[in-house]
Amino acid sequence: MKKTEKMQEALFYEKQKNDLVKCLLCPWFCELKPGQTGSCKVRENVEGTLVTHVYNKVAALSTDPIEKKPLYHFYPGKNILSIGEVGCNLHCNFCQNHHISQCLATEFYGFHSVTSEQIVNRALSVRNNIGIAYTYNEPFTFYEFMSDIAQLSLENGLRNVVVSNGYINPEPLSRILPYIDAFNIDLKAFDNNFYKKQTKGKLKPVKETLKKIAGSASHLEITNLVITSLNDDESAFEKMVKWIAAELGPEVPLHLSRYFPQYRSTLPPTPQKTLNNLFSIASQHLQYVYLGNVNEGKKSSTFCSSCGTLLIERNGYQTKIISADFDGRCPKCGAPANIVMG
Numbered sequence: 001m002k003k004t005e006k007m008q009e010a011l012f013y014e015k016q017k018n019d020l021v022k023c024l025l026c027p028w029f030c031e032l033k034p035g036q037t038g039s040c041k042v043r044e045n046v047e048g049t050l051v052t053h054v055y056n057k058v059a060a061l062s063t064d065p066i067e068k069k070p071l072y073h074f075y076p077g078k079n080i081l082s083i084g085e086v087g088c089n090l091h092c093n094f095c096q097n098h099h100i101s102q103c104l105a106t107e108f109y110g111f112h113s114v115t116s117e118q119i120v121n122r123a124l125s126v127r128n129n130i131g132i133a134y135t136y137n138e139p140f141t142f143y144e145f146m147s148d149i150a151q152l153s154l155e156n157g158l159r160n161v162v163v164s165n166g167y168i169n170p171e172p173l174s175r176i177l178p179y180i181d182a183f184n185i186d187l188k189a190f191d192n193n194f195y196k197k198q199t200k201g202k203l204k205p206v207k208e209t210l211k212k213i214a215g216s217a218s219h220l221e222i223t224n225l226v227i228t229s230l231n232d233d234e235s236a237f238e239k240m241v242k243w244i245a246a247e248l249g250p251e252v253p254l255h256l257s258r259y260f261p262q263y264r265s266t267l268p269p270t271p272q273k274t275l276n277n278l279f280s281i282a283s284q285h286l287q288y289v290y291l292g293n294v295n296e297g298k299k300s301s302t303f304c305s306s307c308g309t310l311l312i313e314r315n316g317y318q319t320k321i322i323s324a325d326f327d328g329r330c331p332k333c334g335a336p337a338n339i340v341m342g
Contacts, residue, residue, distance in 0.1 A: 008055035019048035042087035053105035060084040084136025094265035131159030150179040166209035182219040189231035190240035258293035306335035
């Protein structure tokens with residue numbers, strides 16, 4: 001592909017001999033010849049310059065409940081403008097959004113042209129909206145556009161949310177952390193063999209991302225998609241939740257999401273019994289554990305970790321804050337609930 005004035009040069013890469021480039025954005029460290037595209041499917045070497053094909057355009061844009069991200073402890077009951085592109089730097093056999101995440105940006109015909117200013121203006125006009133979520137596909141693959149939007153968003157008093165697989169290098173993460181108010185990171189398993197076989201990636205970079213976010217001012221929640229026979233071993237799962245409690249903090253919310261067959265995976269849906277068992281194990285080590293993709297109101301509601309008082313009742317994406325003057329602390333015992341309120 002030839003250079004055009006509309007192409008946006010990518011951040012975080014090195015130019016090498018013979019027009020080769022080395023991408024430094026994520027742990028793949030893709031080394032690309034002219035005309036080659038990275039593992040993410042959106043960053044291409046064009047005549048010795050790394051460019052991004054997902055700038056000033058979106059593949060998906062919608063207003064969602066914040067609980068859909070899922071974020072249960074960040075402005076509960078509010079809406080958030082959600083945007084997504086195409087591409088992902090992991091290649092999960094069970095990908096829930098494969099129609100946009102596992103395709104080349106240059107072969108996708110559903111883009112809508114839009115600037116960062118237009119996105120922020122739309123977010124400002126949406127009722128009950130707290131900000132912008134970068135979601136649907138892997139947000140770090142559209143790092144340049146996300147960064148521009150996030151900075152402008154904060155300048156206008158909006159919040160920024162990233163829903164990610166956590167497969168990002170330390171320097172790019174450090175650069176954008178000050179602009180992101182909340183993350184939901186998908187911790188797919190606690191087994192490097194699972195990551196290698198099922199996602200083509202590695203576990204260690206995701207763990208490092210989680211620790212870096214947990215040590216920052218950003219709010220953190222974690223999602224674990226439970227897949228029958230792949231990551232539902234109870235001893236391995238308990239090892240994971242113990243690590244979360246010790247390294248990230250027992251107050252970090254964990255969302256256990258029910259798997260349904262998608263993309264290349266034909267395994268049956270996760271049994272409710274499996275989810276219930278893992279919920280019980282996680283609850284022994286973490287203060288806030290939730291079930292997702294199931295009709296289970298009690299296990300998606302928030303209770304005080306100290307006295308058990310119901311704080312937030314959820315039914316699907318319907319959210320009811322029990323106390324009218326709830327400020328993130330239990331109205332009965334005063335214990336903090338690790339909830340960011342509007």
